[in-house]
Amino acid sequence: MKSIAFVASLALALAPVSFAHTIFSRFYIDGESQGDGTCIRVPLDTRPSTNPITDVTSDDMACGFDGTHGANFTCPSSAGATLTFEFRTWPDAREPGAIDPSHRGPCSVYVKPVSDILTNRAAGPGWFKIWHEGYDEDEELWCTEKLINNRGLLSVELPSGLPAGYYLVRPELLALHQAYSKGIPEYYLGCAQIYVENGPRGSLNIPFQYQVDIPGHLDGLEPGNNFNIYNPEFPYTIPGPEPYSPRARSNMAASELSLSSSSSSAIDGAIPSDCLLKNGNWCGRPIEPYSDSSGCWAAVEECFAQGSACYNPAPATGVKNCDQWNKLLCHAIQDRCGARDFEGPPEVELTEMGPEPPGHIPAAVNRGAGAFDPDEGPSPGSEAGEGLGDVDDDNGDRPRLAVSPDGSCGGNTGYTCIGSSFGNCCSRRGQCGQRTRHCGCGCQSAFGYCRQGPGQVKQ
Structure with a gap:
C-alpha cells in the first residue's frame, strides 16, 4: 500500500x-x-x-x-x-x-x-x-x-x-x-x-x-x-x-x-463522462462500492493504484490534482477502513485545481478564418478549383472511399489518400505519400492527387 x-x-x-x-x-x-x-x-x-x-x-x-x-x-x-x-x-x-x-x-x-x-x-x-x-x-x-x-x-x-x-x-x-x-x-x-x-x-x-x-x-x-x-x-x-x-x-x-x-x-480519447478528477491526461474513475472489511481495503489499494498512475509519468505541468486525489479520497477511505467503517466509498468533493488564466483571452490573430466564404468566390489565399475553398462532397470521377488509415490505397483496398496522414497522393504501387514517387508518373488519380507539372497537382 x-x-x-x-x-x-x-x-x-x-x-x-x-x-x-x-x-x-x-x-x-x-x-x-x-x-x-x-x-x-x-x-x-x-x-x-x-x-x-x-x-x-x-x-x-x-x-x-x-x-x-x-x-x-x-x-x-x-x-x-x-x-x-x-x-x-x-x-x-x-x-x-x-x-x-x-x-x-x-x-x-x-x-x-x-x-x-x-x-x-x-x-x-x-x-x-x-x-x-x-x-x-x-x-x-x-x-x-x-x-x-x-x-x-x-x-x-x-x-x-x-x-x-x-x-x-x-x-x-x-x-x-x-x-x-x-x-x-x-x-x-x-x-x-x-x-x-x-x-x-x-x-x-x-x-x-x-x-x-x-x-x-x-x-x-x-x-x-x-x-x-x-x-x-x-x-x-x-x-x-x-x-x-x-x-x-x-x-x-x-x-x-x-x-x-x-x-x-x-470520439477517440474522449474524457470519460464519469471522470471524478483530471490531471493533465489522467482521469480518476469512481471506486467500486464496498460493504465489508476486504472490500474496504481493496478500495484503498484501487484508489492508490489510480493515484500512482497519475504520477507515472508526471506531466511537466504538475501533479496538484494527483495530490488531491490521494489526500482527499484515498486517505479518506484508508482512515475509514482503519476505523472499521466498511460502508463506502465516502462522498468527497474533488474539484480540479489549476491556475487562473494569466490575463484576458485575446482576440484571434486571424479573425475571420472561422467564417464562411461569400457565395460568389473562392476563399482568400486559394485559387478557384483548388483546396477546400468550397468543401464539396463531389470528388469528380473519384469513388466515395474511406481515408487510408495505414498508407495503402487504390485497387481493392477501398482507401483514398486524400486526407490521410501518410500523404494525399496514391502511387502506382498503392502507397499514400506526397513525394515524386507518389504524385508523379503512374499516380492513381481516382484515389488521390497527382502532380501534372512543377508545383501543380491535379485534384
Whole structure:
C-alpha cells in the first residue's frame, strides 16, 4: 500500500523546473480552459520540458519533446472555434511569465489532419500552416513581444473549412537571439489533440504547395533562421510555407455539414463522462462500492493504484490534482477502513485545481478564418478549383472511399489518400505519400492527387 508521504515525496522529486525558456502548457476552446496539459502532447521528462528544439531535422520539430507519443485525451471543438494557446516559462505556473524578453522572433500555427489521433507519430507529411506573424514594422514589435504583452496567450480561429475529424494543432515560437551569432534558432512548440465535431462534409484538399513534412520543411539555412535581430535588415521572412486557411461556403445546406448526432464521449480519447478528477491526461474513475472489511481495503489499494498512475509519468505541468486525489479520497477511505467503517466509498468533493488564466483571452490573430466564404468566390489565399475553398462532397470521377488509415490505397483496398496522414497522393504501387514517387508518373488519380507539372497537382 502506498503512503501519502511516499507519494508527496515523489511529487516533489518530479516537480517541473524552469530553464527561463517556455512551454505550451494549456489551451482554451472559445475561452474555456481544457485544463493544464489536457489534450496536449506534454513532455514525459520534466527536465528539458521548457528547452528549445534546435535541430530542425529532428522528429521533435513535429510536436515537441516526446511528441511522437499521443496524449490519452482528445478535446472536442466546433468548426471555426477560437483556440487560445498558453505559453509559460514555468510549466506549472508557479511563477508568472511567458518567455524571456530577449527571445524575440516570429510565431506560427500549423494543423495536421489525422485518422489515428492517439497513435499518430505526428512527424511526417500532411502539415499546413494556417497563420504566422514575424516582425510588425508599424508597431515595431516581434510576435513573441506581442505574446508577452498578452501574458503568454495567443488566439487563432480554426478555419471554417476543416471537415469533421481529428487534428493536431501546433503553435510554434521561434527565438532568434542566437540565430545570427551562433547559428542556433530556438523553436518552442507543442501539439493539441482536437476533434472538430461539425465541420463541412468532404475531404480536406490542401493545395500541394502549402503542404509540408515536419521535419523536412526546414534545413536551418533559411534567412529567417539566421536573422540578426540586433542589427536587423527588414523585411523579415518567416521560415516555412505561406499560410493557407481553408474556408467553407456560406451557402452550404445542412446536409453538407457533419452535424454530429453522437455525444463527444464517442470520439477517440474522449474524457470519460464519469471522470471524478483530471490531471493533465489522467482521469480518476469512481471506486467500486464496498460493504465489508476486504472490500474496504481493496478500495484503498484501487484508489492508490489510480493515484500512482497519475504520477507515472508526471506531466511537466504538475501533479496538484494527483495530490488531491490521494489526500482527499484515498486517505479518506484508508482512515475509514482503519476505523472499521466498511460502508463506502465516502462522498468527497474533488474539484480540479489549476491556475487562473494569466490575463484576458485575446482576440484571434486571424479573425475571420472561422467564417464562411461569400457565395460568389473562392476563399482568400486559394485559387478557384483548388483546396477546400468550397468543401464539396463531389470528388469528380473519384469513388466515395474511406481515408487510408495505414498508407495503402487504390485497387481493392477501398482507401483514398486524400486526407490521410501518410500523404494525399496514391502511387502506382498503392502507397499514400506526397513525394515524386507518389504524385508523379503512374499516380492513381481516382484515389488521390497527382502532380501534372512543377508545383501543380491535379485534384
